[in-house]
Each structure stands twice: as structure tokens, then as C-alpha cells.
Amino acid sequence: MDILLFGADGQVGWELRRALAPLGRLSALGHADGDLEKPVRDTILRHAPQLIVNAAAYTAVDKAESEPERAQRINGAAVGEMAQAAAELGAVLVHYSTDYVFDGHKAGPYQVDDATAPLNAYGRSKLAGEAAIRAVPGCRHLVFRTSWVYALRGRNFAHTILQRARTLDRLQVVADTHGVPTSAELIADVTALAVQHAREAGRAAGDDWPDPAAAPWGTYHLVPDGQTTWHGYATYLIETARARGLPITVAAEDILPVPASTFPAAARRPLNSRLDKHLLEECFGLRMPDWRVHARRFVEEIAG
16 A cells, blocks of 8 residues: 655654555655645646655644634645545545634533534634535545644653743643543554554455545544643642653742733634544444543653
């Protein structure tokens, strides 16, 4: 199988290089050769892949408020072009979306088919990408919504909080926003398993992939088990780092819980980012680990 990966130099893309490699011949495009601000159809048709995986995105949430057209181009229009090319080739498109397509007003975890209502330009651009895929007849696709993504590579909350915990004696961390930290490693591994599942289903039916109108194509929530707040997440990371011997300077009682309003930002964020992942587990025969499993591994790899 020929696989074309966009966003190969990002947090998720870097892990996908590893996870997808055993599935076939992988062409991994970074920003230099897979820029989504430029037309992507010709690039895709030139490679003629059987699987397109898009891990590239505009992710500057606050900056998107001042340049929504750019966010829409990268997260919306370019994704639609990928879907058109995938349909032409009879290929599968895997794309990643976000918890920010929801407004966060729901009391419990969001189901896949709950009403969407983004609070910011970034969320609207990601929702536009989802809609662009679904609008293309015959496009076999997997859209994975995820949340609070982190990895050893790149900039993210986990790295930032541990850096500050090594130099400060007091931290303020938001405690009224609920969600699920999701490691790029988990996202990549689940993607590979889901693709392999679909591949086997297609072969069982006598084709490369299942029919575009059949399972397992569609949208799923890809997050680990459990839930927490930014404060709970930060506290777990810091205390795990302390137990692993990292030079932590902030005491547990000095990780102070504060409301999100303490840190005004250009873009509004949902206070509830919890995503229900049971459909993913049922469709692909998975059981997702608790979020602490990969968070602990993240700290152990830094300590090692």
C-alpha cells in the first residue's frame, strides 16, 4: 500500500511516520513539500496513494482570530481538495479534527453526533474541514476528533508546565476547564490499527477497502479513558516528574487552581472538552488506556 502523509514534521505527524511505516510504502511530506496554503491536488495525484493521512493543520488558536482566512484555507479548503483527490483515486483519507468544534456547554462528554457550535475561528476552520470531506461523494474517510494533544516533539502544555515547574516556586493553572490529554503516540497507534482494520474488512469483501457507504468510514472521537482539568493534568505531570527525580522547584500546594478567566485570550475556549470515545472502541475493537498511562510515559522519557 502506498501512503502519503501530510504534516510529517508536526507532533502527530512525527509519530505517524513510525506507526504507518509497517503498513506500506510511506511518503512523508513536511511543510516544505506539503504546504497546505498551496494547491495539494496535483501533489496527491502525482503520488497516487491508496491512503492519504493529513496531520497538517493551522493550530495557532489565538492567532486565527486575526487571520481566519488563512486558518480556513489550511484547515478547510485544503482538506476539501484532499477529499476530492482521494475520491478520484479511490483512496482513503484520514484527517484529524478537534474538541473545539463544540461550545463546551454540555454537562457530559460529547458524542460524535452532538450538535457542533465552535466558539472561535480555529474551531470553525476545523469544522469546515470536516464538512468539506463529507461533501465529497464517494470519499472513504476517517475523521478523528481529539483533544489536548501533546508529544515529546514540539511545543505543548506538558512541556511548558514541566519547564516552569523546574524554575518557579508557584504556578497558577486553570481548574474549571475539563478534557482529556491525548498523546500523539496514542493517536498514531490508533490510526494505524484503524486503517489495518478497514483494510482487512475490505479484503474480506473482495476489495482493497470497504464500500464508501459502509462501515467503518466516518467520524470518531480519539481520546484515552478518563478526564481531568488543566490543573489536574499539571499536578499529575509535576508529581510524576518529582517522583522520577527531575529537579522540580514548585511544591504541590503551590500549584494553584484558578478559573480560565485568569488568563484572558483572543479566542474563547470550551470549558468542557470531554469527548466520548465508545464508538471508536466498538467499531475497531479497541480499549483505550487511561490518560495517565501515556502522560507517565512522557515524563519517564524526559527523565530518561
